[in-house]
Amino acid sequence: MLHIDMDAFFASVELLEHPELVGKAVIIGHAGGRGVVTSATYEARRFGVHSAMPVARALQLCPHAVVLPGHMEKYKRFSGEVMRIFRSVTPLVEPLSIDEAFLDVAGAKRLLGLPSTIGALVRAQVEAETGLTCSVGAASTKFIAKMASGRAKPDGMLVIPAAETLAFLHPLPISALWGVGASTAESLSRLGIKTVGELAATPLDTLIRRVGEASGAKLHALASGLDPRSVVTERVEKSIGHEITFEFDVADEQKIRLELLRLSDQVAVRLRRAGLAGKTVALKLRFTDFSTITRSRTLAEPTDLAQTISDASRELFAALGPVDQRVRLIGVRVENLVTAGDTVHQPSLWDDESAPPSGWRDAEATADLIAAKFGRTLLKRASLVQPGPRDRPAATPQPPTP
Numbered sequence: 001m002l003h004i005d006m007d008a009f010f011a012s013v014e015l016l017e018h019p020e021l022v023g024k025a026v027i028i029g030h031a032g033g034r035g036v037v038t039s040a041t042y043e044a045r046r047f048g049v050h051s052a053m054p055v056a057r058a059l060q061l062c063p064h065a066v067v068l069p070g071h072m073e074k075y076k077r078f079s080g081e082v083m084r085i086f087r088s089v090t091p092l093v094e095p096l097s098i099d100e101a102f103l104d105v106a107g108a109k110r111l112l113g114l115p116s117t118i119g120a121l122v123r124a125q126v127e128a129e130t131g132l133t134c135s136v137g138a139a140s141t142k143f144i145a146k147m148a149s150g151r152a153k154p155d156g157m158l159v160i161p162a163a164e165t166l167a168f169l170h171p172l173p174i175s176a177l178w179g180v181g182a183s184t185a186e187s188l189s190r191l192g193i194k195t196v197g198e199l200a201a202t203p204l205d206t207l208i209r210r211v212g213e214a215s216g217a218k219l220h221a222l223a224s225g226l227d228p229r230s231v232v233t234e235r236v237e238k239s240i241g242h243e244i245t246f247e248f249d250v251a252d253e254q255k256i257r258l259e260l261l262r263l264s265d266q267v268a269v270r271l272r273r274a275g276l277a278g279k280t281v282a283l284k285l286r287f288t289d290f291s292t293i294t295r296s297r298t299l300a301e302p303t304d305l306a307q308t309i310s311d312a313s314r315e316l317f318a319a320l321g322p323v324d325q326r327v328r329l330i331g332v333r334v335e336n337l338v339t340a341g342d343t344v345h346q347p348s349l350w351d352d353e354s355a356p357p358s359g360w361r362d363a364e365a366t367a368d369l370i371a372a373k374f375g376r377t378l379l380k381r382a383s384l385v386q387p388g389p390r391d392r393p394a395a396t397p398q399p400p401t402p
Contacts, residue, residue, distance in 0.1 A: 001231070002103040002119055003137045003145035006082065007154040009099035010039030012132050013078050014068050025065040029055045034245045034328075038070050042154055075099075078130055085125050089118060094231045102142055104231040116159045123157065140165065141227035147176065165225040170197030177222050184211055199223040240276070241284075242266045243331025249288050251326045253317075260313045261306075263332040268306035271334060277302035278334030281312035285320075286329035295319070302338050309334060 006012065010028045015021055025044035029037045035055040047062035059065060079098045086093045089112065092104035105118050112118045119136040126134050133155040137148025140162040147169075152158040160168050174180050174188055174196055187210055193199050199207070200223035207216035221227070242263045250256060260283075271277060282296040295316045303309065313332045 001139055001142055001145045002105055002115065002122070003139075003142070003149040004086065004101055004103065004119075004122060005135050005137075005149045005153070006099035007133045007135060008039055008041050008045075009078075009132070010070055010075055011041045011068075013075055014071070015041070016131050018068070021066055021068075025049075025062050027055060027058050027062075027065045027067045028070045029058075029067060030069060031055055031059075031067040034247050036245070040065075078132065081130055082126060082132070082134075085122065085129060088125075089122055092231045092233060094233060102145065102231050116157070119157050119159070141225070142229050142231075143178065143222055143227040144169065144225065147172075166197075166200075169223070169225055170195065170200060172196045174199055177219055179215060179218060179222075184215070187211060196223045239282075239333050239335040239337065240267055240270050240274070240278070241282070241331055241333025242270075243284060243329060243333075245286075245329045246327065249326035249328050251323075253323075256317065256327060256330060257314055259330055260317060260332060261310045263330070264310035264313055265306040267332055267334055268304055268309055271304040271337075272340070275340050276337045277304040277340045279303075279336040279338070280334065281309055281316070282333040282335060283313050283316040284329070284331035284333065285317075285323075285327055287323075287325040288328055289325065290328070291325075292329075293320075296335070298336070302336070302340075303334075304340055 011026050014028060015026065018026075023043065024041070025047065026041045027037055027044055027049060028039040029035045037049060037051055037053045037055055037058050039051060040049045040058070044058070044062050044065050047065075049058040049062050049065070055067060059067070075098060082099075083093065083095060083101065086101055086103055090103050090105050090108045092107070094102040096102065103122075105112070105115055108118060109115070112121065115138040119138050123134055123136060126132060135149045135152040135154060136157040137145040137150070137152055137160070138157070139145040139148055139160040144160050144165055148158040148160050169176075172195065174193060175185050177196060177199070180188070188194075188199065191202065191206065191210060193202055199219060202220075204216060204220050207220055210216070211219065244259065244263065279302045280296050280298045282294055284292065284294045286292045297312050297316055299308070299312065309332065
C-alpha cells in the first residue's frame with residue numbers, strides 16, 4: 001500500500017509561475033478582509049502558518065511572507081495529471097482529496113518491482129511531468145502508509161516493512177493514532193497511557209470502559225498495527241455543502257436569511273449535477289467568539305431543490321431564537337445522499353400540484369437549462385439581485401446651503 005501526498009500542493013503549483021519565490025515564505029489566500037490560508041510553503045510553515053488560519057494572523061507570525069491569490073481551476077488540472085500518473089502504475093487508486101491518494105501496488109510488484117522502487121518511479125514521473133514534488137509512504141496497511149508519508153515530508157519516501165510495523169508504531173505518542181484528539185488523549189493519559197505501545201498493551205475491556213466500545217476497539221486495533229481496509233476506487237459523496245465567512249460579522253437576520261437562500265441554491269446545483277438528492281439539511285453557524293453550532297433536520301423525502309433546502313435551513317435558523325452574537329460564518333449542507341433517480345416525489349393527498357415544490361422543480365430545472373447555455377450569472381432569484389446605481393431610489397433634493 002502506498003500513500004502519496006503532494007507537497008504544499010497549491011503553493012507549489014503557484015510557484016511554477018513564480019520561480020523567483022522558490023525557497024521563500026509564500027502564503028496562498030486572499031490578503032484582505034476575512035481571507036484564510038489555503039496553502040503555504042514549508043518556509044512559511046516554520047513560523048507556525050497553517051491551512052485555514054486567517055491570513056491576517058499568518059502575516060503576524062510571518063511578516064515577510066508573500067501572499068498570492070489561489071486558482072482552483074489550475075489546481076484541479078494539475079490534480080488530474082497527478083492522478084493519471086498514479087493510475088498508470090495501478091488501477092487501484094483511491095483519491096482522498098485533490099492532492100493525495102492511496103495506491104494498492106501489490107499487483108504491480110511483479111512488473112515494476114518492490115514498493116520502494118514503485119514509489120521512487122512515481123515520484124520521479126510526477127516531478128518530470130508536472131514540476132511538482134510529492135512524499136510517499138509505503139506499508140502493509142493504509143494507516144501506516146499515511147503515517148509514513150507524513151514523516152517523509154517534504155519530498156521524501158519512507159518504507160515500513162510489515163515485519164517492522166510495530167517497531168515503528170509503538171514508540172509514537174497516542175496522538176499519532178486516528179481518532180485521538182485532545183480530550184481522548186487526556187482521558188487515556190489518566191490511565192498512564194502515553195504511547196501507542198502502552199495503548200496496545202492495555203486490556204481491551206479497560207479501553208472500552210474509558211472511551212466507549214467503538215472507539216476502544218478501533219484504537220486497540222490500530223495500536224496493534226491492524227487495519228483491514230482496502231483501496232476503494234469509487235467514492236460515494238456523503239454530503240454536499242457550501243459555507244461563507246463574512247467580511248464583517250453580521251447581526252442583520254435578513255442578510256443571513258438571504259445568504260441561506262444563496263448557499264442553498266449552490267448546494268442544490270451541485271446535487272443535481274451529481275445526480276444526487278439528500279434527506280437531511282444541516283445549518284452551521286460560527287459566531288464572533290469562534291464558537292460554532294450545527295443544527296439539522298431530516299426531511300420527509302430526499303430533495304435536490306434549492307427552495308426546499310432553503311426553507312429547511314431558514315426554519316433551523318429561526319428555531320435558534322434571538323442570537324446574542326454577530327455571525328462570522330454560515331454554512332448549509334445536505335446529508336444522507338441517495339441517487340436522485342431512485343427518489344420519486346410522493347405528493348400528499350391534499351397537495352395542490354400547481355404549488356411548490358412541483359412549481360419550484362420546474363423553475364429550477366429551467367434555470368439549469370439556461371445556465372448550461374449562457375452561464376449561471378445570467379439568471380438569478382430576484383431577492384438575491386443587488387440593485388445597481390440606476391435602480392436605487394434617487395436622493396431627496398436638499399435646498400442649497402446659504
